Amino acid sequence: MIISITNQKGGVGKTTTAVNLSAGLAEKGLKTLVVDLDPQGNSTMSFTDVTPEEPNMFDVLARTLPMDEIIRQSAESPNLFVAPSRISMAKFEASLVGELDAPYRLKDSVELVADEYDAIIIDTPPTLGLTTVNSLVASTHVLIPIQASYFALEGTDDLLETIDKIKARPNRELRILGVLVTLFDKRTILSRQVFEEIKGVFGDLVFDSVISKSVRLEESPAHRQSIFTYAPSSSGAFEYYQLCEEVLQRVGT
Numbered sequence: 001m002i003i004s005i006t007n008q009k010g011g012v013g014k015t016t017t018a019v020n021l022s023a024g025l026a027e028k029g030l031k032t033l034v035v036d037l038d039p040q041g042n043s044t045m046s047f048t049d050v051t052p053e054e055p056n057m058f059d060v061l062a063r064t065l066p067m068d069e070i071i072r073q074s075a076e077s078p079n080l081f082v083a084p085s086r087i088s089m090a091k092f093e094a095s096l097v098g099e100l101d102a103p104y105r106l107k108d109s110v111e112l113v114a115d116e117y118d119a120i121i122i123d124t125p126p127t128l129g130l131t132t133v134n135s136l137v138a139s140t141h142v143l144i145p146i147q148a149s150y151f152a153l154e155g156t157d158d159l160l161e162t163i164d165k166i167k168a169r170p171n172r173e174l175r176i177l178g179v180l181v182t183l184f185d186k187r188t189i190l191s192r193q194v195f196e197e198i199k200g201v202f203g204d205l206v207f208d209s210v211i212s213k214s215v216r217l218e219e220s221p222a223h224r225q226s227i228f229t230y231a232p233s234s235s236g237a238f239e240y241y242q243l244c245e246e247v248l249q250r251v252g253t
Helices: 014-027 042-047 057-061 087-095 104-112 130-138 154-170 189-205 213-224 235-251
Strands: 003-005 033-034 080-083 119-123 141-147 175-184 206-212
Touching: 003 014, 003 130, 014 033, 014 042, 014 119, 014 141, 014 175, 014 213, 014 235, 033 042, 042 080, 042 175, 057 104, 080 119, 087 130, 087 206, 104 130, 119 130, 130 154, 141 154, 175 189, 189 206, 206 235, 213 235
Parallel strands: 003 119, 003 141, 033 080, 033 119, 141 175, 175 206
Antiparallel strands: none
């Protein structure tokens, strides 16, 4: 399975989900690769130290290095590996203007290493540009995190339209794995109302697992750890463990 974690809105828990879903799958014994396509490199920094000079996903997508040469083992788990990103990824889209194979760069690179991993999780930038299109073309599934807040569904029409376009031509096998409600605050009426609104739009696609607002989840990236190593008995660890179970069930693994 190759899962894109995608939403063009920032601050919805996309990287948090990429980091903790991949760490949870690795904890369950799946050899897992995190592909970081976000120029901010937060998924990368959660698992490994990479200097600006070291090769990263920009070099892969620019076709100057094969993917297996940039992959690093994480400090988190012997089952967890990272294809790192750096700020140079911000140049990717401009560098591919006019290139006919532009949407297929990631797919071509991932295909060369896919057989070595049980799961590949792709963290995308908060845009619907060429980088995200590359991720969707390369993936078998897409997971959409949506924050339980006002205007939660703003922009989802554009995302769903993009997914439909990808399914129509470049990747007919792509399917939505599920919608994950994040930053949920069970103390507020608003969060509960937004959850019902999301459920009304997406129905059974909404995961039973809900990711609550959590100080531990906010702290763990600063310690360069997933929630499973930083606070294994926390509510965040329990919720992401539940999500891992649901993901595996939906994929049929």
